Amino acid sequence: MAESENDRTTKRRKTDADNEHGDVGEVSSDSPVSDFEITRILRECSREKNIFIHGKVKDQDAVVILEKTPIRQDTLSKLLKSSQLKLEMKNDIYSTYQLQAPAHLNEIKMTVVCPATEKHVKKYLHQEVFLVEESGEDYRNITLPYISSQSFSVQWVHNILEKKAEADRIVFEDPDPDTGFVLLPDFKWDQKQLQDLYLIAIVHRRDVKSLRDLTSEHLPLLTNIRSKGEDTIQRQYDVPPSKLRVYLHYQPSYYHLHIHFTSLEYNAPGCGVEKAHLLSDVIQNLQADSSYYHNRSLAFPLRADDGLLLRFKEAGKL
Incomplete structure (x- = not known):
C-alpha cells in the first residue's frame, strides 16, 4: 500500500501470525535495532526532517527510517x-x-525494513531522476515485458484482502468481487492530524495492475471507490470531498490497482503532476474513450538505477 512512496510494501508484509512485537500501541520490549550497525546514510532531508539509514541487524541487511513526527x-x-x-x-x-x-x-517515528533486499536499499538511496514519456506501444513492448519479468510480489496486498494482516486497520470494506475494495490508513499518516490524512483503497479484483489496464468496463469500480471512499472519510473523519485529493499513481509502486485519498493540505510524496492522475479525470477520460489509457502517452519519473529506465535507453527512447 502506498509506496509508495514510502516502503509501505515491506512494512505490510508481516502477517498477524508472525508479528513478534505485540499489539499496535504496545511498548516493545524487543527492539529490532538494538544490534543495528550503521553502514551508510542513504538519504536525508532537513525540510522533511527524515533520514534513511542502511545497516545490518544480526548479519541481515536492514534499512531504518527515522522521521520527526508532526507537532x-x-x-x-x-x-x-x-x-x-x-x-x-x-x-x-x-x-x-x-x-x-x-x-x-x-517522539520520532521509526520504520524498519529487515531483511532488506538490494531493491529496498536502492529505493531509498538518493539518485538522479529522469522523466520518461511512454506511449501505448512502449507500454506493450517495453514496460509490460519488464514488469512480467520481475518478481514484484503483492502477497502482502493479498494478506490484507484476505484479512491475514492489518484487518484491524481497515476502516471500510465493500466485499463485492468486481466493484469492491478495502480502505485503510497509509503508514505515512500517524492518524493524529487531519492535515496529513492519507488512506489507500485497494481493489478486491486481482486482474488490474495499473492505470494502463483500465477501460470503461471498470467505471463501476472506480465510481464506487470514489463515492464510498469519500462518504466513509467524511463520516469517520469529518473531512468533506472538497478537501480531498483522490488519485492514482503511474507508474505505481506495486502492481495491484489502488487509489490514494489524501488531504489537500498534505503535500504527499508522489502527488505531483508527473506521477499522480486524479480519479475524477480518469473516470471522465474513460467515459469519453474506453481505450484512453491503452493508447495515450503517459509520462512518469524513473530513478537512475531503475531497470525499466535501462530498457527505455536500450530501445532508444531516451
Whole structure:
C-alpha cells in the first residue's frame, strides 16, 4: 500500500501470525535495532526532517527510517509549559531558543525494513531522476515485458484482502468481487492530524495492475471507490470531498490497482503532476474513450538505477 512512496510494501508484509512485537500501541520490549550497525546514510532531508539509514541487524541487511513526527495541536499547551528552554539569541523583540521537550512530546517515528533486499536499499538511496514519456506501444513492448519479468510480489496486498494482516486497520470494506475494495490508513499518516490524512483503497479484483489496464468496463469500480471512499472519510473523519485529493499513481509502486485519498493540505510524496492522475479525470477520460489509457502517452519519473529506465535507453527512447 502506498509506496509508495514510502516502503509501505515491506512494512505490510508481516502477517498477524508472525508479528513478534505485540499489539499496535504496545511498548516493545524487543527492539529490532538494538544490534543495528550503521553502514551508510542513504538519504536525508532537513525540510522533511527524515533520514534513511542502511545497516545490518544480526548479519541481515536492514534499512531504518527515522522521521520527526508532526507537532500536534492537542499537545501544544503541554509542550510550551513543560519544556526546558535554552536561549540562543535575543535582539530587541526577537529571541530564539533550543526547546527541549519531554520525551513523550518529542517522539520520532521509526520504520524498519529487515531483511532488506538490494531493491529496498536502492529505493531509498538518493539518485538522479529522469522523466520518461511512454506511449501505448512502449507500454506493450517495453514496460509490460519488464514488469512480467520481475518478481514484484503483492502477497502482502493479498494478506490484507484476505484479512491475514492489518484487518484491524481497515476502516471500510465493500466485499463485492468486481466493484469492491478495502480502505485503510497509509503508514505515512500517524492518524493524529487531519492535515496529513492519507488512506489507500485497494481493489478486491486481482486482474488490474495499473492505470494502463483500465477501460470503461471498470467505471463501476472506480465510481464506487470514489463515492464510498469519500462518504466513509467524511463520516469517520469529518473531512468533506472538497478537501480531498483522490488519485492514482503511474507508474505505481506495486502492481495491484489502488487509489490514494489524501488531504489537500498534505503535500504527499508522489502527488505531483508527473506521477499522480486524479480519479475524477480518469473516470471522465474513460467515459469519453474506453481505450484512453491503452493508447495515450503517459509520462512518469524513473530513478537512475531503475531497470525499466535501462530498457527505455536500450530501445532508444531516451
